[in-house]
Amino acid sequence: MGGVKDSTYLDVKKALARQFSPRDGWTFAWFPTYGSVQPECVLSRRVAGKTERVVVGVKMAPVVPEDTVEELQGQCQALFESNISVDKAVLVVPTGANVSGVPEGIDILEMGNWQVVGGRIIWSKNIERNEFLQEELGKRGLA
Numbered sequence: 581m582g583g584v585k586d587s588t589y590l591d592v593k594k595a596l597a598r599q600f601s602p603r604d605g606w607t608f609a610w611f612p613t614y615g616s617v618q619p620e621c622v623l624s625r626r627v628a629g630k631t632e633r634v635v636v637g638v639k640m641a642p643v644v645p646e647d648t649v650e651e652l653q654g655q656c657q658a659l660f661e662s663n664i665s666v667d668k669a670v671l672v673v674p675t676g677a678n679v680s681g682v683p684e685g686i687d688i689l690e691m692g693n694w695q696v697v698g699g700r701i702i703w704s705k706n707i708e709r710n711e712f713l714q715e716e717l718g719k720r721g722l723a
Contacts, residue, residue, distance in 0.1 A: 652686060670687045
């Protein structure tokens with residue numbers, strides 16, 4: 581992975597860890613292989629002798645396309661057919677992404693660090709910096 585993708589996945593992991601805390605026993609596996617199925621991420625933990633699994637998809641886009649949803653559903657179905665239980669499917673998206681095409685049964689997790697603004701995905705720190713710069717330029721009469 582490149583630098584930008586690495587930092588994005590760190591943000592994804594942080595967002596997931598807030599909901600699926602390692603303190604509660606959740607472990608992260610990036611791009612695990614289950615036969616012919618390779619989801620982006622699988623979270624798992626053992627509780628009372630049973631393994632809970634969450635299949636995670638990540639889509640950094642202003643609108644979640646139908647094929648992303650189909651791919652995540654297909655991965656869950658393929659795992660089920662291989663006798664690997666899946667308790668939940670989660671799709672991680674930037675805050676403000678259009679998720680109207682995502683059916684019930686797939687949980688949406690929005691990342692606060694990344695936002696959709698004007699049809700573009702922007703790191704929230706850049707938004708804060710831009711607002712500060714515009715304010716300073718306005719004070720100096722340069723805006």
